[in-house]
Amino acid sequence: MGKIYGIGVDAVSVDRLTQKRMTSHIVRRMFHPEEVEQAGNLKDPRRAEFLASRFAAKEAFAKALGVGFTKVRPSDVCVRCDAAGKPMLYIFGNTAHDEVLEHLDIHLSLTHEASMAIAFVVLEYKEGFC
Numbered sequence: 001m002g003k004i005y006g007i008g009v010d011a012v013s014v015d016r017l018t019q020k021r022m023t024s025h026i027v028r029r030m031f032h033p034e035e036v037e038q039a040g041n042l043k044d045p046r047r048a049e050f051l052a053s054r055f056a057a058k059e060a061f062a063k064a065l066g067v068g069f070t071k072v073r074p075s076d077v078c079v080r081c082d083a084a085g086k087p088m089l090y091i092f093g094n095t096a097h098d099e100v101l102e103h104l105d106i107h108l109s110l111t112h113e114a115s116m117a118i119a120f121v122v123l124e125y126k127e128g129f130c
Contacts, residue, residue: 005104005123008063010056012117017051019044030055032078032092052117053110054079060121061089061106071098079108089121103129 015021027036035054039047057079062072076095081087089106107122 002105002127002129003125005100005125006064006066007123008060008065008121010059010063010119012052012056012059014045014048014052014112014115014117017048017055019047022051027051028075030058030074032075032090034078034080049112049117053112053119056117056119057087057089057108057110057121060108060119064121064123065098065100071095079110 027039031039031051031054035051039050042050055074058072058074058077059069061077062068065072072095073093076091076093078090078092079087080090087108087110089108091101091106103126104123105126107124109120111118
């Protein structure tokens with residue numbers, strides 16, 4: 001493993017993201033269009049777990065970057081899973097223009113248990129950069 005730029009962890013209560021509490025306007029503002037579409041195909045409680053884990057990932061990423069949501073727009077950050085189910089973060093829009101990101105690999109771990117969703121992010125300098 002290379003030199004670590006930053007780490008971030010976040011926990012989100014699944015109950016905070018139930019369909020009853022999350023209007024479509026709020027969901028569109030906080031989540032990438034791909035995530036909005038995926039969430040639209042789910043029913044609570046699975047939908048709330050999905051949104052909570054994705055929001056925890058966005059928070060953990062912003063913390064690892066060291067800027068919080070001052071420079072990270074939540075809807076610019078998207079969690080996608082590969083064929084094996086491994087979650088990965090993809091960065092779009094203005095957030096993607098942060099110069100430091102081109103030199104970093106992003107590692108993400110997600111979990112949810114009962115009423116909590118937890119995300120852990122490690123930002124690591126790419127090999128040969130630092």
